[in-house]
Amino acid sequence: MRRISVTTEIEAPVEAVWAELTATEAFPTWNPFIQSLTGRLAVGEKLVARIAPPDGKAMTFRPTVTVCEKGRRLEWLGRVVLPGVFDGRHSFTLEPFEGGTRLTQSETFTGILVPLLASTLTRTEEGFRRMNEALRARVVA
Template sequence: MRHEIRSEIEIEAPPDAVWARLADLGGYAEWNPFITRAEGTARAGERLSLRMQPSGGRAMTIRPTVTAAATGSTFEWLGHLGVPGVFDGRHRFELTPTPAGTRLVQSESFRGLLVRPLRRSLDTGTRAGFEAMNAALRRRVLSAEPEP
C-alpha cells in the first residue's frame, strides 16, 4: 500500500536563505515543533537521527538516510520503521523560487504493510506536524532576514 501527504507554504525569502535554516539540523531544537531534535548532515548518503513529534501522537526517533541534498532546492531522506517494507517513508523538501521568495513543499510518500492501519494518523497528526514545521520554518527564516 502507498500513501502520500504534502504541505506547502510561501516564504518571503530566497531559496538559499530557506535552505540555510532547513539544512541546519542542529538548530531544529530551537524552532521546530515537529522534528524536535536532529543530528547529522544534509548530504546524500549521510545517516540522520531525527526525533519526530507528530501533533497528538507519540514521539519517535528514526534514523533515515539522506537520498538527495541539493543546496537551495531539494532535501530528501528515506527511513524505515523496523525492517524495510513494513513501513517506509521517503520525506522530501522542495524549494522553488517565486517572485515573492520561495515555495516550500514538504511531502512524504509512505509504503509498506503498516500504511493502511496508520493512514488516519498520517492524515491528521503527521500532516499537522508538517504544517506546524512549515510555519515555524517561515518564522525562523524571516526573523533571520536582515531589515531592508
Template sequence: MAKQISTEIVINATPQKIWAILTDFDNYPRWNPFIKSITGPVVVGHTITARIEPPEAQGMTFQPKVLVFEANKEFRWRGKLIIPGLFDGEHIFQLTDNGNGTTTFRQSELFYGILVPLFKKMLDTNTIQGFKQMNQKLKELAEKS
C-alpha cells in the same frame, strides 16, 4: 499499500535564506515543533538520526538514509520502521524560487508498506498537522529579519 501527504507554503524570503534555516540542524530544538533533531553526516548515501514528534502523537527516532541534499533546492531521505516493507517513508523538502522574492516551500512524504493502513488516520491528522506547524515556523523565522 502507499499513501502520500503533502503541504506547501509561500515564504517571503529567498531559497538561500530558507535553506540556511532548514539545514541549521543544531537549532531545530529551538524552533521546530515537528522535527526535534537531525544528527549525523547529512551527505547523500549516509545515514542520519532524526527525531519527529507529531502533535498529539507518540514521537519516534529513526535512522533514514539521505537520498538528495542539493543546496537551496531539495533535501530528501528514506527511512523505515524496524525492517523494510513494514512502514517506510520518503520525506522530501523542496524549495522553488518563484522569481519575485518569494519561495514555495513544499514538505511531503510518500509512505509505503504493509502497516500503512494502520497509520492512515495518524498520517491524515497528526503528521500533516506537524508538517503545517513546521512550515509556519520556518516561514516566521525566514520572514523575521
C-alpha cells in the same frame, strides 16, 4: 501507498530558507515537528531524527539521505524494522517564485502497515504544516 504534502510560501529568498532548513542544530529551539536532527546532510549518510506529531507519540528513527541538492531539495528514506513494513520517503523542495520561496514538505509512505496508521499520518501532515509555518516565521523575522 499514501502521500502527504504541505506547501508554504515564504517571503524570503531560497538561500535564506535553505540556510535555516539545513541548520539542524537549531531545530530544538524552533521546530515543533522535527525536535532534533543529527548527522551530515549528504547522500548516503545516516541521520538520527526525533519527530513529534501533534497529539501523537514522539519517535526516533534513523533515515538515510537519498538527495541533497543545495538550495533545491533534501530527501531521506526511513524504514521501520525491514523494507516493506513501513517506509517513508520524506522530502523538502524549494522553488523560487517572485517574492520568495515555495517550500513543499512531503512524504510518501509504503508498506504493509500504511493502511493501519491513517490517524498517525493525519497528525504527521499537521506536523508538516506547523513546521513549515515555524520556518516561515523564523526566516521572515
